[in-house]
Amino acid sequence: MAKIVLGVWTTHGPQLNTTPEQWMLRLPADRRRRHAYKGKTYSFDELVELRRGEGLAEQITLEARTAKHAANQAAIDQLARVWASVRPDCCVIFGNDQRELVLASMQPCFTVYHGDTFWNGPLSEQRLAGLAPGIRESEWANRPEQRVDYPGMPELARRLISTGLDSGWDFAASDCWPELAPEHHHDGTPHSFAFLVRRVMRDHVVPTLPIITNTFFPPNQPRPWRCFELGKLVHRVVNEWDNDLRVAIFGSGGMTHFVINEEFDRHLITAIEKRDEVFMRSVDPSYMVDGTSELFNWISAAGCLFQTTDLAGGLIDYVPCYRSEAGTGTAQGFITWTKTAQSSFVSISS
Numbered sequence: 147m148a149k150i151v152l153g154v155w156t157t158h159g160p161q162l163n164t165t166p167e168q169w170m171l172r173l174p175a176d177r178r179r180r181h182a183y184k185g186k187t188y189s190f191d192e193l194v195e196l197r198r199g200e201g202l203a204e205q206i207t208l209e210a211r212t213a214k215h216a217a218n219q220a221a222i223d224q225l226a227r228v229w230a231s232v233r234p235d236c237c238v239i240f241g242n243d244q245r246e247l248v249l250a251s252m253q254p255c256f257t258v259y260h261g262d263t264f265w266n267g268p269l270s271e272q273r274l275a276g277l278a279p280g281i282r283e284s285e286w287a288n289r290p291e292q293r294v295d296y297p298g299m300p301e302l303a304r305r306l307i308s309t310g311l312d313s314g315w316d317f318a319a320s321d322c323w324p325e326l327a328p329e330h331h332h333d334g335t336p337h338s339f340a341f342l343v344r345r346v347m348r349d350h351v352v353p354t355l356p357i358i359t360n361t362f363f364p365p366n367q368p369r370p371w372r373c374f375e376l377g378k379l380v381h382r383v384v385n386e387w388d389n390d391l392r393v394a395i396f397g398s399g400g401m402t403h404f405v406i407n408e409e410f411d412r413h414l415i416t417a418i419e420k421r422d423e424v425f426m427r428s429v430d431p432s433y434m435v436d437g438t439s440e441l442f443n444w445i446s447a448a449g450c451l452f453q454t455t456d457l458a459g460g461l462i463d464y465v466p467c468y469r470s471e472a473g474t475g476t477a478q479g480f481i482t483w484t485k486t487a488q489s490s491f492v493s494i495s496s
Contacts, residue, residue: 147387148384148385148387148390148393150381150395150451150457151485152229152237152392152395152457153395153481153484154397154483155448155481155482156225156481157401157477158338158398158399159284160280160283161218161469162222162478163283164280164283165215166211166214168283169475172280175278175279175280176469177190182405182435182436184410190470190472202470202473205466206471218463218478221478222346224480225480226347226348228482230348234352235352235392235393236355236392237355237395238299238393238394238396238450239342240377240446241399241443242358242360242399242439242440242442243336243358243360243362246332247324247326247358250363253360255368256317256318256358256359256368257317257357257358258303258306258320259320259355259358260298260303260304261320261322261323262300264296264354265323266296266335267290267333268292268293270328273328273330273331273332287344293334298353315376323335338399339398367431367434368442370442371427374423374446377448378450380395380450381451381453384450395450395454397446398443399444400440400441400479401414401464402437402477403474403477404437404474404476406467406468406474411479414429414441415461415464418444418481419460423448426445459481459482459484460481461480461481462480462481464479
């Protein structure tokens with residue numbers, strides 16, 4: 147029977163793949179937009195005033211950003227070492243899409259990819275030129291230099307779709323990455339999956355089942371309890387799969403951004419460490435807005451991994467990467483569970 151041997155929760159955003167100086171390229175966009183924070187929305191200036199007593203100016207100096215950048219890279223290296231040590235045969239990735247493949251014209255809540263292969267490759271100059279500052283500079287981490295076809299997991303995917311149909315789930319199904327118009331900003335694999343392929347697997351890619359959740363875009367974002375139930379369904383399907391394979395589970399995304407909320411992040415990390423199903427199922431949906439919504443993928447992974455009782459581990463690091471006194475930026479988090487707990491508690495900067 148198939149067996150889950152590794153669990154990983156990790157962030158995947160541009161700040162992990164850009165220099166401390168390049169982090170500030172996102173600041174003009176931060177200033178222009180309104181931001182979700184603790185269930186409400188604020189302008190940039192309102193957030194500066196609201197968070198004035200938190201000492202954020204000290205967290206955005208070049209020296210502070212450089213230290214946090216180093217902590218991020220050390221944590222990613224640790225993820226890669228754990229991956230190489232465990233050597234799973236295949237993996238399931240709970241990820242999301244940011245209009246990379248899934249367009250507003252047809253936007254499923256959950257999509258199961260059942261193709262034989264999926265592909266990635268370099269962006270054309272036209273697409274690259276259209277990316278926002280701070281995003282463009284990060285693309286090196288999400289893309290191989292030449293087009294590559296990666297192995298999918300069509301058998302497991304079809305089992306998930308079929309078992310889901312018998313259990314009240316009506317998944318969207320896809321067997322190929324769409325070929326989008328040349329003026330579209332993306333081509334290939336969404337970054338929530340590509341980051342893992344490139345920076346954790348280091349391009350040594352095992353057969354992969356991508357599950358795409360619409361975390362970002364109203365009106366059909368899922369509820370936390372539903373994401374947890376998705377994870378439980380994946381656990382059931384893997385455990386019932388009559389195939390002698392060792393499986394890894396990834397929750398890709400988060401943590402809080404585009405405004406950092408350390409209190410919420412730490413509550414979520416503690417809930418993972420304590421296998422707190424009640425917390426995971428009852429997260430306030432009003433907090434799961436913007437990039438923070440990617441934590442739905444963490445909740446799905448938790449729903450799967452909480453049922454896998456012979457895995458242990460914990461936090462590698464939690465690194466809140468601020469870029470303004472408004473608290474904008476991305477909080478980075480890295481957790482692994484293995485059978486030997488070899489990767490736990492090597493915290494660098496938390």
